[in-house]
Amino acid sequence: xxxxxxxxxxxxxxxxPAPSRNAEPPPSKELVEGIKAFDAGQxxxxxxxxxxxxxxxxxDYEALYNLGMASEKVGDKAAAEAAYQSALETKPxxxxxxxxxxxxYIDEGRADVAITVARAGLAKHPGSxxxxxxxxxxxxxxxxxxxxxxxxxxxxxxxxxxxxxxxTLAHWLNVWHVRGAAPHxxxxxxxxxxxxxxxxxxxxxxxxxxxxxxxxxxxxxxxAIRDGGEVRTERALCRLGLKDEPGTLDDLQAAVxxxxxxxxxxxxxxxRLATAGRFKDAAAEYAKYLELEPGGTLAxxxxxxxxxxxxxxxxxxGAAAKKK
Numbered sequence: 001x002x003x004x005x006x007x008x009x010x011x012x013x014x015x016x017p018a019p020s021r022n023a024e025p026p027p028s029k030e031l032v033e034g035i036k037a038f039d040a041g042q043x044x045x046x047x048x049x050x051x052x053x054x055x056x057x058x059x060d061y062e063a064l065y066n067l068g069m070a071s072e073k074v075g076d077k078a079a080a081e082a083a084y085q086s087a088l089e090t091k092p093x094x095x096x097x098x099x100x101x102x103x104x105y106i107d108e109g110r111a112d113v114a115i116t117v118a119r120a121g122l123a124k125h126p127g128s129x130x131x132x133x134x135x136x137x138x139x140x141x142x143x144x145x146x147x148x149x150x151x152x153x154x155x156x157x158x159x160x161x162x163x164x165x166x167x168t169l170a171h172w173l174n175v176w177h178v179r180g181a182a183p184h185x186x187x188x189x190x191x192x193x194x195x196x197x198x199x200x201x202x203x204x205x206x207x208x209x210x211x212x213x214x215x216x217x218x219x220x221x222x223x224a225i226r227d228g229g230e231v232r233t234e235r236a237l238c239r240l241g242l243k244d245e246p247g248t249l250d251d252l253q254a255a256v257x258x259x260x261x262x263x264x265x266x267x268x269x270x271x272r273l274a275t276a277g278r279f280k281d282a283a284a285e286y287a288k289y290l291e292l293e294p295g296g297t298l299a300x301x302x303x304x305x306x307x308x309x310x311x312x313x314x315x316x317x318g319a320a321a322k323k324k
């Protein structure tokens with residue numbers, strides 16, 4: 001969400017040119033310049049300008065909110081949290097600050113505090129899709145599936161055209177092994193509009209849902225945009241779900257050719273080669289995975305499979321020697 005500055009309030013009924021006591025003051029020069037810097041990706045400069053705006057007016061909730069945004073961009077989460085909290089102390093019904101603060105707490109794994117902030121925000125802004133989403137994610141993190149689903153569905157009802165909301169609900173349904181992800185993934189894919197990362201994420205969730213035909217089609221689209229090791233490997237695993245062994249092997253071989261440093265491709269290629277009885281080649285792929293990611297999530301099974309393929313190689317050689 002990009003920073004914004006509100007226009008000064010104007011009452012068209014009042015003829016007196018003097019501002020109303022309830023009118024918002026115009027945004028400060030520092031706030032306006034800070035927003036320009038933020039939009040240009042100059043986050044340290046933007047942060048300094050927002051700090052100057054707050055120093056000039058400690059009650060400038062817009063400057064505080066934007067200071068939180070800029071602080072997050074430069075990796076200072078503690079400062080971001082303090083800025084959002086100050087913005088809410090100044091303007092308790094500032095839903096954007098509630099949304100960003102609850103999202104920050106979710107990222108930090110502080111689900112309980114995120115729930116408190118999101119619910120307080122929703123009490124004042126029940127029509128906020130972002131707050132329903134954040135509440136749903138925080139509840140999901142506590143494995144409160146039913147309530148989390150209701151909140152995520154509420155977010156979708158408010159903003160049905162947002163593909164990320166559809167993807168988020170689909171993801172959690174897959175995590176809980178609950179059927180029903182596919183329609184949400186269909187909706188997200190239809191609205192992806194060439195977004196490579198989103199398309200790849202949708203494809204992955206189709207795989208998690210066991211929707212392998214849709215998975216392959218989605219990764220076809222991703223690969224058409226930008227080919228690479230990860231998307232090739234994902235499509236290979238979808239093809240494996242369809243029992244398309246030749247297609248799986250072709251995609252995995254292409255994955256390691258196009259992106260030799262993408263470790264999972266080597267691991268899964270090793271599996272297909274071992275299944276085909278090509279133990280020497282399989283061992284080389286498992287060894288390559290371990291070279292690239294010795295502490296990776298697949299490292300233990302890779303070590304186990306490397307040993308198994310080497311044992312199989314020894315048996316092959318022994319059988320060949322007996323034939324002679």
